[in-house]
Amino acid sequence: MSAMPTSMPGLVGSFLWQILTQAALRVLPEGILRVKGERREAELERANTWERYAQVLYFDNERPKTIYASLRAANCAERAGPSPELSRAYANLCITLGMARLPWLSGLYDRLAHRVAERVGNTQALGWAQELSGAARNSAAGIRSDRGVST
Helix, strand or coil: CCCCCCCHHHHHHHHHHHHHHHHHHHHCCCCCCCCCHHHHHHHHHHHHHHHHHHHHHHHCCCHHHHHHHHHHHHHHHHHHCCCHHHHHHHHHHHHHHHHCCCHHHHHHHHHHHHHHHHHHCCHHHHHHHHHHHHHHHHHHHHHHHHCCCCC
16 A cells, blocks of 8 residues: 655645546446455455545544545445445545535435445445435535525
């Protein structure tokens, strides 16, 4: 697992690469970039590590780094295929993209998190998806309220 970039130019460059990777994973046929066996397990471990790191960064109020770590988690989990880790990574993207005031992307990852959790039949992943979905919606309602729009 490569480390979090330490410079702003490094973060921006790596962030753009993660966005391009996620875009490719969204448009390429499902499974084309998947790994199996030991490589799959390694990707799931990386996804778990980036997911936990994103949570720490979230509570440290490091918004750009939180989004970056969430993207890294999703990209690792995507390569491993449907799994509880993928559902949780999508749920993390739901809340971090909502935090970045990108509600349409937040909603996309909300739906993906629920879909994957249901597909793999993991109630803990589904619970996490529901919890972060609610938090993202609550946050979005607060943002609309701050703008003088009633919720």
